[in-house]
Amino acid sequence: MSTSGTSLLKGKRVLLGVTGGIAAYKVAHLARLMVAAGADVRVVMTDAATRFVGPDTFAALTGNPVHTTVWDEPGTVLHVRLAHEVDLAVVAPATANVLSKLAQGIADDLLTSTLLESRCPVVVAPAMHTGMWDHPATCASVEALEARGVTIVGPVAGPLAAGDEGMGRMSEPEEILAAVEAVAARSTELAGRRIVVTAGPTHEPLDPVRFIGNRSSGRMGVAVAAEAHARGADVTLVLGPGAVTPPAGLHVMRVETAEQMRDAVVSAAKDADAVVMAAAVADFRPERVAEGKLKKEAGPPEVRLVPTPDILKELGESKGDRVLVGFAAETSELEASGRRKLLAKNLDLVVVNEVGREGTGFGFETNDAMILTRDGDDEPLRTWAKRELAAAICDRLAKRFG
Ligand SMILES: Cc1cc2nc3c(=O)[nH]c(=O)nc-3n(C[C@H](O)[C@H](O)[C@H](O)COP(=O)(O)O)c2cc1C
Incomplete structure (x- = not known):
């Protein structure tokens, strides 16, 4: 939570991108924390993410409709509208797949199209098995994203899906929230300069x-x-x-x-x-x-x-x-x-x-x-x-x- 007492997310429009990892269930809690901190949270889920958590969970937690496809509102060109509306974007959990797509500029679904169009600060919280995280392809994607100013939170070592243990576990929602708040504070520090x-x-x-x-x-x-x-x-x-x-x-x-x-x-x-x-x-x-x-x-x-x-x-x-x-x-x-x-x-x-x-x-x-x-x-x-x-x-x- 905010260290200053008044939340740094108050009134901020935050895009929460949820992708297809088992940690998606924890991101419902992150959505709740961001709403409690005063953010207006708009959730976009990948198809794979909807296999883990239902969109209605996020809609109920955020009070906003949850979108899963670029075809949800073709009349408004949804990915462009969302990209221009939000002040900040968080992708949690971020799969190996989405990290690579973001690094490459691939825009084949609503989340990646929105993030390619947007110029807002982006925070990603990777979550995956150790082999995927250590793979040179993922390392190169993370490096490219960092070089572009994307903030990477975690992952950490700990229990993984399928009873495994190791590096690749998503950071806890409270930690992701703290990183999002830090990015929100930082994002206006040099505004107008x-x-x-x-x-x-x-x-x-x-x-x-x-x-x-x-x-x-x-x-x-x-x-x-x-x-x-x-x-x-x-x-x-x-x-x-x-x-x-x-x-x-x-x-x-x-x-x-x-x-x-x-x-x-x-x-x-x-x-x-x-x-x-x-x-x-x-x-x-x-x-x-x-x-x-x-x-x-x-x-x-x-x-x-x-x-x-x-x-x-x-x-x-x-x-x-x-x-x-x-x-x-x-x-x-x-x-x-x-x-x-x-x-x-x-x-x-x-x-x-x-x-x-x-x-x-x-x-x-x-x-x-x-x-x-x-x-x-x-x-x-x-x-x-x-x-x-x-x-x-x-x-x-x-x-x-x-
Ligand atoms: C049970 C299960 C758990 C998975 N967990 C992860 C994960 O934690 N991280 C990851 O990168 N991929 C994970 N995957 C694979 C992704 O779901 C798969 O790569 C998918 O294409 C990702 O799509 P998306 O990036 O569009 O959400 C998992 C798949 C299954 C079936």
Whole structure:
């Protein structure tokens, strides 16, 4: 239940998607808890879910009709109406099947069609046998959903169907409710704020087919953009080449070079409340780009490098009230280098990444990083999941605007 006394779900329209797992019977209790917390709960069940619990149970608990097919109200195009009406969606239990469908964007029933159309925050509570949960296909689906800002609650270890025991049991309804309330609170934290985030590498061309690049996957910046979006911000993502696919609902500006990134960021930053520069922008570019492909027979070319624009510095010089967040990739003296960058570039916050050691930094799921700020809200060096680090950055943005 709500920790604050007044429920965070009061007046919220919540879509409760119930799918075909044995834990569906427990979700009747979750529906009751959400109604008691003041939510207006609209239940959508898959066909398989109706084999476990009757729709009338949910209708009686929520006081709303329960829908099971896109054809229930063809005149209103039910999945579109539902998708646009709700403030938040919860899928519990979430089967392995529905996790994969959501990850792939499959829309072959009312629940998956509604969730594909909707841009509201989504919480899922997986429940399945251990083999299904551990399967690489399910792991990939969960990873893709998390990267898009979906909140995954559980599962936990414990008794499973058919007398088995292990990982895969759905979290208890009270725990799911707490996660839903946290997402509801979070979903408006950055409402009305415009946030520009950069992500990915830049490619600096040598000739029409070759470039100088770096190993950045864009995961960190995309995680920040997804998190800021989940908290209600209007997010513009300036995205370098080859970076991971961003979630829906962001304004995406695709760029190739540092120069293009500079132009996109400077124009997007004009009316932004915060700029988070997570991209790994090249510091140098070839002075000349050959018109034709450089030929092997001509021998190794002499490539002279010249500096690219220092985007952070430029933003720092015209900062105004804008909150400015930078990233620094360092191999040694992390804190000293980070503090220097914080001051030199006029930043409010810098994330200092430790790079160069095996398994850290570019291209990995985790970051070894410390957070340094001007107001002492620092975090020492540790290993973070990228989305956890994104949340820590957004916590600090919310505090600044709060
Ligand atoms: C008794 C029984 C229990 C099941 N429990 C689960 C479960 O807990 N998790 C799961 O992913 N699938 C479970 N399944 C399989 C799903 O019902 C099946 O994959 C179905 O296609 C899911 O459809 P849906 O995702 O559209 O609801 C169960 C099947 C049966 C017959």
